[in-house]
Amino acid sequence: MLAAARKELLLERLRREGRLEAKAIAAELGISADSIRRDLRELDAAGLAVRVYGGALPASPAVVAYAARDAVAPESKQRVAALAATLIRPGATVILDGGTTTGAVVEALPKTLNCTVITHSPTIAAALLDHEAEVFLLGGRLFKHSAVTCGAAAAEAAAQISADVFLLGVTGVHPQAGLTTADADEAAMKRALAARAADTYVLASAEKVGAASRYTVLPLAEVSGVVTDVDAGDATVAALVAGGVEVLLAS
Numbered sequence: 001m002l003a004a005a006r007k008e009l010l011l012e013r014l015r016r017e018g019r020l021e022a023k024a025i026a027a028e029l030g031i032s033a034d035s036i037r038r039d040l041r042e043l044d045a046a047g048l049a050v051r052v053y054g055g056a057l058p059a060s061p062a063v064v065a066y067a068a069r070d071a072v073a074p075e076s077k078q079r080v081a082a083l084a085a086t087l088i089r090p091g092a093t094v095i096l097d098g099g100t101t102t103g104a105v106v107e108a109l110p111k112t113l114n115c116t117v118i119t120h121s122p123t124i125a126a127a128l129l130d131h132e133a134e135v136f137l138l139g140g141r142l143f144k145h146s147a148v149t150c151g152a153a154a155a156e157a158a159a160q161i162s163a164d165v166f167l168l169g170v171t172g173v174h175p176q177a178g179l180t181t182a183d184a185d186e187a188a189m190k191r192a193l194a195a196r197a198a199d200t201y202v203l204a205s206a207e208k209v210g211a212a213s214r215y216t217v218l219p220l221a222e223v224s225g226v227v228t229d230v231d232a233g234d235a236t237v238a239a240l241v242a243g244g245v246e247v248l249l250a251s
Contacts, residue, residue: 006031007039010056011048018210018236019176020055050212052177060171060180060211076206079229081105083250084167084203087227090114092164095193096124098148099169101203103127118161120149120189136161143186150189158192166197168223172212173204175239178220180213187215199224201248210236220245 006029013020022040026033040056043049049056081104088094091114096102098121106127113133119125120138128135138161140154168190172180179202181187194200200223209230220226225246230237232249240247 003039006035007043010036010039010043014049014056014058018174019057020049022055025055050172050177050180050214052212057172057174057177057212058210060182060213061207076229077101077104077203078108079250080203080205080227081108083229083248084201084227085109087165087167087201088113088115089164092116093118093162095119095161095163095166095197096121097167097169097190097193097203098124098146099203101205102167102169105167105203106131109133118163120154120158120193121147122149123147140189143183145183146186148186148189150183150185154189155192158189158196161196163197164199166194166200168194168200168202168217170202170204170213170217171208173202173209173220173226173228173236173240174212175220175236175243177212177216179217179223181215181217182213184215187217190217194218194222202226204228204230206230209234 010020022036023033026036040049040051044051048059050059077100080101084105085108093116096117096119102124106124111131116134117128118136125135125137138149138154138157140149141151143150170179170181202223204226209228225248226240227248229250237247
């Protein structure tokens with residue numbers, strides 16, 4: 001089998017099964033494990049898979065630059081956002097992560113809702129200008145890819161706050177890999193924010209479920225729930241539920 005055909009087969013298996021083991025697929029195809037590992041390295045370099053020990057996971061399409069993310073699963077994000085917005089109660093203090101799904105949460109919030117919003121995203125803060133919510137913007141180095149602040153200054157600012165709820169954005173939600181994103185500093189900032197909230201809920205629009213990125217944000221056991229609109233019969237959703245994760249299904 002030619003390398004191009006093997007890669008197509010590997011991608012199809014990733015889509016269908018959610019994980020590949022290099023040794024098993026090599027034995028099935030009757031070729032060396034080194035050949036499969038080389039294919040996986042090339043798929044990883046092309047952004048089509050994420051290499052992990054022993055194999056690979058499906059790569060998340062949510063790692064594109066911020067300006068292009070509005071075009072990725074917009075209806076799914078709106079459904080997830082509508083449900084996530086109901087988690088913000090009057091009088092509550094909420095931390096909103098950056099990202100287009102969180103932007104959709106702001107759109108779903110009643111403009112008259114009396115609450116306090118803490119965010120490290122200038123775009124989220126700006127979207128709240130015509131809301132009655134009190135807004136606190138955490139400063140730091142601007143990570144332009146995701147339009148959020150991160151780094152030492154942002155983490156230090158985060159250490160001074162506390163909140164009832166954190167609505168967390170990630171690029172991958174996978175039963176084995178957990179919650180992941182594509183940048184190490186951004187992952188660290190998300191952990192810092194999660195540590196300051198009583199409850200953390202993950203915003204998981206369809207393109208993120210069953211996918212993974214390079215850097216771990218949190219294990220699934222450390223969040224209060226995952227908000228998604230993926231069908232309850234989906235294999236990844238079923239695996240999350242079987243693992244004890246509370247999944248809030250948006251209609």
